[in-house]
Amino acid sequence: MALLFMLAWAAAALWGFCSAADPFASFDWNVAYMKAAPLGVEQQVISINGKFPGPIVNVTTNWNVAVNVLNSLDEPLLITWDGVQQRKNSWQDGVLGTNCPIPVGWNWTYQFQVKDQIGSFFYFPSINLQRAAGGYGGFTINNRVIIPVPFDTPHGDITLFIGDWFNKNHTDLRKELDQGKALGVPDGVLINGKGPYRYNNTIVPAGIDYETISVQPGKTYRLRVHNVGMFTCLNFRIQSHNLLLVETEGSYTVQQNYTSLDIFVGQSYSFLVTMNQNASSDYYIVASARFVNGSNWDRVVGVAILHYSNSKGKASGPLPDPPNDFYDKTYSMNQARSIRWNVTAKRCPPKSIRIIQIWFHQCDPNVYSGK
Template sequence: MVFNTKMIFAVLFLCVSATCVIAGDPTLEFEWKVTYGTIAPLGVPQQGILINEEEFLAGWHSRRYVPHPPWKELYLSLPGQGPDWNLLLLPTTALHRASGGIGMLKVHSRNLIPIPYEKPADEYSVLLGDWYNKGHKSLKTILDSGRSIGRPDGIQINGQSSKVGDANVKPLFTFEAGKTYRLRVCNVGLRLSVNFRIQGHTMKVVEVEGSHTVQNDYDSLDLHVGQCMAVLVTADQTPKDYYFVASSRFAQHPLSTVGVIRYANGNGAASTELPPPPPENTKGIAWSISQFRSFRWNLTSNAARPNPQGSYKYGKINITRTIKLVNTRSSSNGKLRFGINGVSHVDAETPLKLAEYYGVADKVFTYNLMKDEPQEGDKVEVAPNVVNGTYRNFVEIIFENHEKTIQTWHLDGFSFFGVAIEPGKWSPEKRKNYNLLDAVSRNTIQVYPNSWAAVMTTLDNAGMWNLRSEMRERA
């Protein structure tokens, strides 16, 4: 598709980097067979993408982008140090995510690196999000015709959807009374933010996108498209069934679904009285921003090495560059065009990095077509959007959303500090409101309607990396 909201960071430097693998590191081999098959997350049969004959592998990124040619073996060198985390595997092109093919690989830290809480009795993956009964090919055809993919048909949890009172619902997972469990929850949808909650149970947030957080308890949590977090849940209620509830946020037409958490040796169906959702509209945005601010970096827990996360003083680093990005939606020649700062990215026939490697980049694309500040006017240029960055520069990126819908942004290859989200428009004076002490290091950030978000990152990973919208019709 040729209507992308995307920017490519080309981080240039003059040195040679090497990846070292320690002798004796264990090697694990996985074979993932990708095929088409019939799936029905909302009860409507459709063609889906299967991995080892399953559309959702809820048991096996780091939101790191791994370019991979088809039908080839893929070797990943994963860090054996650092906090427990998950590698979320999902398609990122051509709307394939709309047809499944999603999974999670759990990565546990070595014993040398302790986690800042007692080891849970078990852990479960929860892959939730909006779902369309049309497959990825049909959705692509809709976009190619110049229309939006429209609103989703429902919400799924681990590839299934249920209503309150449905009989014979397969439980998502089973708890034993008195034990604590870790749930790794990811929003793998295409469009909608989702709030999740569990009947009668609180959730303690312990990790957001690979970073340990200050441990606070929540009755419900907002999770935006492309985001992941880990929570601890203690089975401290009467042994019976309880509903896990997922509902849409900031949507004109609310959607919801439930799954069942079953206590071992429990007796009794889940109550039909569900925990209430958070507020919507303006109050809901204020509520969600307040929750975002409550997520704080755990400064004393481990990072990728035995030293604590807080040993990296990002708030004391001088900003060397500010990039302000404004997302737009427009129409050109009967097509939807999503862009940033007047440029709508389109992939060139020659892969960009390949053109750069062979010294023919000037024949394929133009560097810095997009400026660091949004330009006046509504004109949108359709072209490869490649912005040069300087190795090890400390960059401030401002996302400003003038539209009526929430946006989510993801940066491949890096983590950044989400230092602020506020309503209105950004100005340099807003820096006084930044969290320069314990903002969470992460790789996605949400931007509410008519609001802005600020992130900071060091360009310390040489290469060419995507900064893109997680709203799939835009990417």
């Protein structure tokens, strides 16, 4: 009995200590419209604190997160945290049915804890087709210092948002859907809220702002890639570089190389990319539509630039080829099947603490009696 009491006391003390030490990360967001022309046509997009895309929430396992959202739009708003677990607080998840929308001119503070979680996620507005206008951003949960990461610390951490995009405002797109019409072919693909590099003078008009990722030769970077689009699966690839997959949506993976990877809407992947090329010129970063056919889809390609600090010139020539399997989905299916969970990677507290807590709960009848 004395041993039981001592174990129970130790578990309670450890639990209380861990909870008390968990820090808070607080954010104030003003969600409002702004004008932008990512594909050369000025339109209304949704910004957060004047930024499109919005800011990246960068926290650590077990941190408490508080995001105060002011709705400065002209219609109700909800923000959802794609992939972030809401434990016993589903009303913080930002979807209809568990959350009431934030009225125009009002604010709401989302509060939740990223308990025992790591990984790459993103947030976006979940109602009124507002995600077609932006309002999205990254949500990164880092390992605590005491939990090892299953790869060496990269030289840099880069977030890329890829997604199909329409030149029409989201309110016009919503009206078309309400009338029973299809949205049709997107007008393009954005990478980090910007249009494509002018790799083709016929397809890409002049004057479009494109994303440039600057890197150091010989260094390895972690790229967190999120498909934040409406419905288009995108094949992601970097010219002449391998993508070493290491994590997806909160789980470390068995590490393996890909020359390209199909990323469906809502999916997030982390790659390690080593800058091991000769930098004779810049390199293309490409996100192109998959499982489509017809020349009207030629424009649905996002192109950014990977720029080495010692690059000798601009990127030119054709884009790296995508998989050629429109009539055969086996390639993409086999890719998905090849991704394996790294069961040796840790993200939870040390095993000794975990065992005491589990043992204590099993001996507590209140856990099973509903009290």
